Amino acid sequence: MALKRKSKQFKWRRKHLLGLRELSAEEITYILDTAKGFEQISTRSVKKAPPLRGRVVVNLFFEDSTRTRNSFALAANRLSADVIEFTKKASSVSKGETLLDTAKNMEAMGIDIVVVRHGAGGAPRFLSRSINACVVNAGDGFCEHPTQALLDAYTIRKIKGTLEGLKIAIVGDITHSRVARSDMWAMTKLGAEVIFVGPPTLMPSQVERLPVSVSYSLDEVIEKVDVINMLRIQFERLGGNPFPSVREYSHYFGLTVERMKKAKPDILVMHPGPINRGLEVESEVADGSNSVILEQVKNGLAVRMAVLFLVNQAAAQKD
Ligand code: ASP
DSSP, X not given: OHHHHHHHHOOOOOSOBOOSTTOOHHHXXXXXXXHHHHHGGGGSSSOOOOTTTTOEEEEEESSOOXXXXXXXXXXXXXXXXXXXXXXXXXXXXXXXXXXXXXXHHHHHTTOOXXXXXXXXXXXXXXXXXXXXXXXXXXXXXTTBOHHHHHHHHHHHHHHHSOOTTOEEEEESOOTTOHHHHHHHHHHHHTTOEEEEESOXXXXXXXXXXXXXXXXXXXXXXXXXXXXXXXXXXXXXXXXXXXXXXXXXXXXXXXXXXXHHTTSOTTOEEEOOSOOOBTTTBOHHHHTSTXXXXXXXXXXXXXXXXXXXXXXXXXXXXXX
């Protein structure tokens, strides 16, 4: 309650959204509150508002994406911005052009906001120091995926009313997951208790220094938690064999119909997508009544509208 009152007087000052580690609970709450205001635009027959009219947003994606890229594009369109789509495969990056040269060339065309996804951790921060445009991190290496965590927090808050006091399990390939890291920051800052669950081989080194508890047994955790976020195994980032077989992984860490029988009846089942059906989640669970996976995608639009709106507003105030 106190947080809500404070959030009303709060002034957003960041022209970049690089990660949630550096954000306060107040800033996170402010983004979620702003997103709430944008949610109803998507329910109108004319799904547009003017705040970014005349602004140019570039989607600079060096890694594949379905949800995040389209969600940012749609969010920018709904705020009346012009949107440029950049993908690594269809650009001069395939001819050897660097990230900085690409961004500087984009900037020369008069862009205002760069939404960047890159395989290297820290790429968005590097860009923010090198160009004048606003930079929004759409996923950098294993580091952060702030808008995913914001939409996760938004979804939980919308259904449960608050994150304060909730127990949230984040399950699976924690080591390679930028979603796990951003979720951890958002959720703990908003008062939830986060438990990382997975095999020891998929736990980050020095996990004990993070504000989470750790469990190697999903069966021990499932009955205690209010929310369970199932991560995708990041096959593209795995080196070596972190578990003997996919079947064995599924047996111990998959969210199955059987395992769900032990969960609280109102548990929220989340997944950032893309889902490996039958590996981390059984289809019946992914499509079942506790699943909020498509609600997450829906809320992502309002959250990304809020982020684009806020960074643009902060930049305009600094000009
Ligand atoms: N879409 C999320 C990400 O880009 C999760 C995933 O790929 O597993 O990190």
